[in-house]
Amino acid sequence: MGRRAQRGVALIALLAVAVMAIAYLLTSRLNAASRFVGIDRDSNAMVLARAKRALIGYMAQQAALSGENNPGHLPCPEAPANFGTTNEGIESAFCAAPAVGRLPWRTLGLEKLVDAAGEPLWYAISTGWHRPNSMTTLTINSDSPGQLNLNGATSDVVAVIIAPGPAITVQAGGPCAAWSQARPAAGPPDLRNYLECGNVTGSYVTSSPGNTFNDQVLRVSVADIIPALEAAVADRMQREIAPALRSVYAAASWGTSAGNPLYPFATPFANPGTSNYRGVNGTYQGLLPFTSSDAACGADPRCTANFVTWNTGVGPTVTASGGALIAPSCSFPNASTARCTGIYVGAGTVTLRMSARASNLAMALRTLAPGNMTVDYGLVPYTASGSGTSSSGTFNTDGSANLTLNADVPGLGAGINVFFRLTADLGVIADHALLNPANPTTGWFVRNEWYRLVYYAVAQQSTPNALPAYGCDSTNCLRYNGVSPPRNIRSLLVLAGQSLSNPAARPNGNLADYLEYDNVDLGTRYEQRPPRASKVSNPAFNAPFNDRLILVDWIAPNPTFPVAYLP
């Protein structure tokens, strides 16, 4: 027995066991790190942050593109049908609420980002920030709130990006419904297999992981997204809104030109949510005179049919060229209609010319629509009708304008009397295209109510107030940024941006909540600084600051674009 015990087989067996144990320990320790929740969450945080940055950047880049009618909208989640196919990662064109699904990584241009469990990210968007269908247009501007329910409260969150973590078994309790998660390879994916508890029902939670919850949620708030959107919108306003505004009253038919245009008066600044947006004579900065006479404008306080209307104390009168008039008679049958009747005699084409004065034209953005004037004529009253063909106008210093509307009618020869009747209702003074929410170039500005966040400034000398020798010069134009040599600016816009103190209190009538530093002092000098979002006021650094300048019109030397920021 003693001899056998010394043969050492047991030692070899022991050695083998020890080697195996050490090998196991060695290999398992190498893997152990990844099991630590903290490291997983760190890694998820990096991936989520990258996704968030890509999402905001994508949104801003898209918003800057001409033709984007809903600037600021977020891409929909991956289309469920794309799950597991070669199209995975491509957004769904439209998404109804609740807009939740996998992050459209390919649309954003990312690689297929995965969390520490190897699972692609998920993503949910607040109502109002995603397009449910092709018919719905959104209203997104600096004051738009997030509406996602996060941690039990409706918050300023516009989207959440979620790392779903490994599949777990969810126990019933609280907001959690019992569910055993599985991750089938084929779609469409079931939400419950990836997200847990409140994240399934749309009450998103950012809480720590536990036995029945292992989602890691990153919020994308209004404050995250709006500065990027404002940059894109300011860029687009410079390209699309400034030229439209420049051309409103700059045409030979107004007696003006692109080289020396007139600008409407501003609306005194008041709560942009309730202002009537009517310009006031002698007001040179404030809100855009965005009052509309469009019947479709609805209950909006800026909409009224009879702000720009006939001045019934003057005229109307009628003259003719190419013929003669017999017993012309003109009147205003009502406040919104000018009418002239009589008899014309002539050979060939006779041009009937009605003149009348419109009030408040320079307090709004209007364009003449002579086609809306009707002319009835005939040997007996009236057998034929036509419409106006051309028009012109000249402004008066009080902002009214004398309008001339022309209509061509056929003369039947010398000595043959033809009855006529010219009727011009307020349709001949139509809203300028800039006010039209359906305009393909500028409609986004109206529909998304960006005009509520825009401060309009004009040099006094470039308004009708300075007639007849109007036009600002180096002594009285607006100035910006102290550039050298000084540029002479006829008109500019300031995009006020998000409230830096309390976004929830918008809209309000406090100009200091909209503009900062040099822009708020009611002077003629404006400034553009880099956006600074600090919560603490620091005049030494002009912080906080989020105004953006849009130069509408200037006198040579031209400003350099894009505008160089002050420090």
Added chain:
Amino acid sequence: MPRSHIWRIRGFTLTEMAVVFVIISLLLASAMYTLSAQTDQRNIDETRRRLEAARELILAFAVVNSRLPCPATAASNGAEAFTGANCTSAYGGFLPAQAIGFQVVDAAGFAVDAWQNRIRYAVSGAAPIGCAVGPTLPHFINATNLRTNGITCQPNDLVVCRSATGITATTCGPATNIVTNQNIVVALVFGTGKNGTSGGGGIDEAANTNGDQVFVWHTPTPVGAANGEFDDQMTWITVGELYGKLIAAGLLP
């Protein structure tokens, strides 16, 4: 006594020794195999971290300089390489470690991955599309032009494909082969993987080092796969990320 003495010094038989050695070598081999796989995994993770760090450094460079850096070339030792105003090698260069301050470099100053292979870098150098004005070229690598041309400009060259099958010198070919579309990637950072020195021999890896604007990225494939071994690791910067970063820094629009 003499007999028992003989027993004591007898030792193991050859057969016993052989069995023991076989067992030990088997155990060691399996342990070594696992260790080598673990080392590879570590190197892959480390390379991924370095690529991410490179990405962040490039974006940080963009914030400081208002532009993207040009790639380094074999002759520039980790410094940006310009020819006139353009990059000497927009699509076929290396990460400009010196310009962006990348820490892990080889003796010549090039950024390296965990296998000491040089990290490569490509930047959008062709004329962008969709610009509101101009564009004055070059766009992404020139601070003045980047700002003047504006944030509607989208890159129009770099593209990432699923495989090299069907690609051309400028596109991925069939739509099913596309990972990113042509108007989204402004810069691309990638490592050539463990087989970087020898080259994988497959057409997918070859597409990444041929100096054109078309790149291939997919999950790793072993030797013998249809398009050869593939172990390149890649990350890229989208135009939205770049503009978003520059907007946040107050440098755009």
